[in-house]
Amino acid sequence: MSEITKRCAYCHSAYRPDPRTARFQKSCSAPACRRKRKQEAQSWYLQKNPDYFRGRYGQVKVWLAAHPGYLKAYRASHPEHLVKKRLQDRRRRQRMKGARADIQDTMLRRKVRALKDLRGADIQDTIRRRLDGLLTVLGGGPRADIQVQSAFSAAAP
Numbered sequence: 764m765s766e767i768t769k770r771c772a773y774c775h776s777a778y779r780p781d782p783r784t785a786r787f788q789k790s791c792s793a794p795a796c797r798r799k800r801k802q803e804a805q806s807w808y809l810q811k812n813p814d815y816f817r818g819r820y821g822q823v824k825v826w827l828a829a830h831p832g833y834l835k836a837y838r839a840s841h842p843e844h845l846v847k848k849r850l851q852d853r854r855r856r857q858r859m860k861g862a863r864a865d866i867q868d869t870m871l872r873r874k875v876r877a878l879k880d881l882r883g884a885d886i887q888d889t890i891r892r893r894l895d896g897l898l899t900v901l902g903g904g905p906r907a908d909i910q911v912q913s914a915f916s917a918a919a920p
Contacts, residue, residue: 773799 768777771791778791790796809815827833838845 771796 766779767785769780769785769788770776771778771793772789773796774791774793776791776793780788790800
């Protein structure tokens with residue numbers, strides 16, 4: 764039996780597909796590729812079935828209106844359900860908080876990297892050095908640098 768290899772549609776690495784699904788398997792088993800494939804499949808399904816999530820809440824709302832006090836009585840008679848639900852809510856909030864923290868940490872790291880070249884330097888001196896380099900590239904000389912400095916000092920209040 765020959766070993767079939769395919770290219771992953773997402774990371775483009777070679778992989779051996781599962782023999783049971785080799786005809787239509789598109790991605791390797793890497794978690795990032797599987798996640799992308801799942802997102803793609805879900806968005807495709809929702810495009811083909813736009814009413815999939817519609818209508819459910821309306822039915823529940825009508826049923827609850829026909830049965831007033833049901834939720835309050837259910838919660839009172841099933842305290843273990845409330846404990847479980849609160850635990851699930853807490854875990855979900857922690858996961859969401861962790862996801863937000865990752866984005867903020869990434870942004871903070873970018874800012875720190877951008878500021879590394881400014882360590883121990885005066886910001887105005889750094890800007891002047893960068894302008895000097897720009898003026899040199901554009902063909903300006905030391906006189907142009909003096910004019911730029913005087914333009915900065917004239918603009919300052």
